[in-house]
Amino acid sequence: MKFGLNFFPVFTPDRKTGAQYFREVLELSKLADAFGFEHVQTVEHYGTPYGGYSPDPVTLLAAIAAVTERIRITTGAVIPAFTHPLKLAGKLAMLDNLSDGRLDVGFGRGFLPEEFEWFGVPMDESRRRFAEGVEACRRLWSETDVVFDGEFSSFGPVTLLPRPIQQPTPPIFLASASSAESCAAAGAAGYHLQVVPSIVSHGELLEMLAAYRGAWPGNTSGRIQIKYTCYLSEDRDEALQRGEELENNYVALMSQAVASWAQTRSDQYAGYEKLIDKVRRYDFGKSLTDCKVLAGTPGDVAQQLTSIRDWYGDDLSVSIQINPGYLDYETSERTLRLFADEVLPLFDSGNQA
Numbered sequence: 001m002k003f004g005l006n007f008f009p010v011f012t013p014d015r016k017t018g019a020q021y022f023r024e025v026l027e028l029s030k031l032a033d034a035f036g037f038e039h040v041q042t043v044e045h046y047g048t049p050y051g052g053y054s055p056d057p058v059t060l061l062a063a064i065a066a067v068t069e070r071i072r073i074t075t076g077a078v079i080p081a082f083t084h085p086l087k088l089a090g091k092l093a094m095l096d097n098l099s100d101g102r103l104d105v106g107f108g109r110g111f112l113p114e115e116f117e118w119f120g121v122p123m124d125e126s127r128r129r130f131a132e133g134v135e136a137c138r139r140l141w142s143e144t145d146v147v148f149d150g151e152f153s154s155f156g157p158v159t160l161l162p163r164p165i166q167q168p169t170p171p172i173f174l175a176s177a178s179s180a181e182s183c184a185a186a187g188a189a190g191y192h193l194q195v196v197p198s199i200v201s202h203g204e205l206l207e208m209l210a211a212y213r214g215a216w217p218g219n220t221s222g223r224i225q226i227k228y229t230c231y232l233s234e235d236r237d238e239a240l241q242r243g244e245e246l247e248n249n250y251v252a253l254m255s256q257a258v259a260s261w262a263q264t265r266s267d268q269y270a271g272y273e274k275l276i277d278k279v280r281r282y283d284f285g286k287s288l289t290d291c292k293v294l295a296g297t298p299g300d301v302a303q304q305l306t307s308i309r310d311w312y313g314d315d316l317s318v319s320i321q322i323n324p325g326y327l328d329y330e331t332s333e334r335t336l337r338l339f340a341d342e343v344l345p346l347f348d349s350g351n352q353a
Helices: 018-035 057-067 085-098 113-119 123-142 180-188 202-215 236-257 272-280 284-289 298-312 329-347
Strands: 002-007 039-042 072-078 103-107 146-149 154-158 172-176 192-195 224-232 294-296 316-321
Touching: 002 018, 002 072, 002 329, 018 039, 018 057, 018 329, 039 057, 039 103, 039 316, 057 072, 057 085, 072 085, 072 172, 072 224, 085 103, 085 123, 103 123, 113 123, 123 146, 123 172, 172 180, 180 192, 180 202, 192 202, 202 298, 224 236, 224 298, 224 329, 236 272, 236 284, 236 294, 294 298, 298 316, 298 329
Parallel strands: 002 039, 002 316, 039 072, 072 103, 103 172, 172 192, 192 224, 224 294, 224 316
Antiparallel strands: 146 154
16 A cells, blocks of 8 residues: 545635645645655645635645655646646646656546536536546647547647656546446546545445456556545544544535535436435544544554555555644644654555655
8 A cells, every 4th residue: 555645625714824724735745755655636626615725736736846856746636627628738747847757647527516607617518528638638748749629629730848757648547436437437548546435335435446447458457546534643532533523624614515416417417416415414433433534543543544455455545634624734744743653654565656
């Protein structure tokens, strides 16, 4: 197993400013780089406290690249539906150059109805826009004199500059929320995979990963990134109390962000109308038992990670979020140091990429 950091800002302006959050992210990233973590990643969201402090992951990752040396930087994920492929491919190629070839590109479809409304993009087009955007970026990175004639964008002939350092392309990850079919399609295409276990059952995630690995060409498999929040302390009660408080903050702000699914229906998002009730039924104790959130002493978390490795494979790259919600920097740093000192060595399989 390998380990990285996931930065997903979920807090209100009265709790923490953007400037404060970004300073903390940079400091934690420098420490993760020094401790030998494999990657850092961040999201793309807009307009709400649920991720909205990261409307452009490329900007934040460029700042992280400037203060680190070895750690890989990862979009988790950018949304092609909201950006013209020439601009998106160009921004990411610049980031690959600025990071000296340390970029991993995660692409996602997006799932919040307001974001599609604000960009004037119909949700019913999301799957087609996603596939077209990924393909356009792939071609712009790997080919010259590209002529692209898509449903949503057409351009060329054009040769993208700068060329990515990593050729023919930076590693490409596709984010999948709950679909075994989309995981299989990613594997068959030779793309890597990003998944979030908190929104699917244990059985569903097993099916997703089996479909992905089974579809991958050849005898090996692509890279799989899986994301967890992590609350760590020498005092178990302190870690669990903090975890329950901040997970409930996440649930409250996510509930607001997904509320419009009560009036939204799309054949591109089958079953998402049930997301509101699913989020509101969140139970910290059950999530802890099911290893969907990592919390407790270093020994507790190591035991949870052992279960995760046994269930889902030792080829995972686990992204932990150690500064969730409005958690103060000092506690986040202690969590990172504890993890690096007492958990990471137990699973060390060459975390540095």
